[in-house]
Amino acid sequence: MDVLVWGPMHPSLMQSLEEHYSVHKRWEIADFTHWVALHGDSIRAVVTSGVYGADHQVLEQLPHLEVITSFGVGYDALDTAYLARRGIQLSNTPDVLNNSVAETALALMLCVSRRVCEAERFVRAGKWREAKFPLGNDLHGKTCGIVGLGKIGKTLARRVSAFDMNVAYYRPNGPYAEVSYTHYADLQALATAADYLVVLVPGGPQTRHLINRQVMRALGPKSFLINVARGSVVDEAALVTALLESEIGGAALDVFEDEPHVPAALLEMDNVVLLPHIGSGTHETRQAMADLVLENLDTYFEEGRLVTPVAL
Structure with a gap:
């Protein structure tokens, strides 16, 4: 399954993603126009965070995108109205932080x-x-x-x-x-x-x-x-x-x-x-957040549902 990861994530999350999915790292793509021509149609999931968000220019070029899993409880960096119009599901990581x-x-x-x-x-x-x-x-x-x-x-x-x-x-x-x-x-x-x-x-x-x-x-x-x-x-x-x-x-x-x-x-x-935005910045919490992002992604592709869905 092809997954576009928006920015560097927790090391254990990146390792798990690369073990189970075909990972494309947004921050390493130098020529996005060329990349999207080759891979845009295959991307079905985006992994991002409350810091990175996801801009429309990129999402518009992913016609088969189904789900976005976000690392963090806040999702104000994402346009939920846009996601709802396209029928793209969204999850975050509540409670664990x-x-x-x-x-x-x-x-x-x-x-x-x-x-x-x-x-x-x-x-x-x-x-x-x-x-x-x-x-x-x-x-x-x-x-x-x-x-x-x-x-x-x-x-x-x-x-x-x-x-x-x-x-x-x-x-x-x-x-x-x-x-x-x-x-x-x-x-x-x-x-x-x-x-x-x-x-x-x-x-x-x-x-x-x-x-x-x-x-x-x-x-x-x-x-x-x-x-x-x-x-x-x-x-x-x-x-x-x-x-x-x-x-x-x-x-x-x-x-x-x-x-x-x-x-x-x-x-x-x-x-x-x-402080430099460290509210959830502990080893234990960030690991729990990483685990929940992966659980959401796995559950969506295995069962067609999200563990912690955001109502759009």
């Missing part, structure tokens, strides 16, 4: 509140011999406001509850019946109540710049913004301004609007923690 992303969010909360990264730089620079490091902030007793109480959000809620934090969440369509956390239908109201506002909604047009200047002003100068969702969800220019004008206490970010480019102003701020 819930714990690691929630742990990353918690790590960012701890780092920005206890000034861990700043303190580490303080020690390395030899400043400890000359002065005491400034105080940080406790997590316990504070309110963690979660924007997007999906599976990852609920996993984070359990983690922060163990730190004796109060949990509140934003959901415009009303509260979840199965949880007792405080519900807010208004995002600015949640931001006002929160000491830490953690962003966990999917990316895409519907959530673009959901966290805007008004939300940041509501968050206030003693509270912190944590983003482990997608960079597009936060208005990055507004965030820089809010930080420069001390409208919020600080920020901890794993994602950015134009990755891997980070605004220069953020690099200069001590009250900002910056």
Whole structure:
């Protein structure tokens, strides 16, 4: 079976794909026009990720494409309406990364509140011999406001509850019946109540710049913004301004609007923690994601179904 792989994937996934399929590596194809003339008709599956996506110009030249399996839970880099029109099925890798992303969010909360990264730089620079490091902030007793109480959000809620934090969440369509956390239908109201506002909604047009200047002003100068969702969800220019004008206490970010480019102003701020999109970046989680991508592909060609289909 011919499979087009969009970009370099997890080593074990690449090995398994090459053992069971005829793999074509998109990033190694120098003359795509020549390649597609030879192989375009034979490609029945594409393997990609939430980072790579898949552009229409290529997909249009794969007339017999049936399925796309994506490495990652987010699929905002793919045009689901286009896939639906063509009848192309899509799978992602939900659930297996819930714990690691929630742990990353918690790590960012701890780092920005206890000034861990700043303190580490303080020690390395030899400043400890000359002065005491400034105080940080406790997590316990504070309110963690979660924007997007999906599976990852609920996993984070359990983690922060163990730190004796109060949990509140934003959901415009009303509260979840199965949880007792405080519900807010208004995002600015949640931001006002929160000491830490953690962003966990999917990316895409519907959530673009959901966290805007008004939300940041509501968050206030003693509270912190944590983003482990997608960079597009936060208005990055507004965030820089809010930080420069001390409208919020600080920020901890794993994602950015134009990755891997980070605004220069953020690099200069001590009250900002910056990570290179490592939310699911553990050996165990990435292996589980790789296994699920392969399971989706195998199950589709063996049984005509996907293990974790995305509703288009």
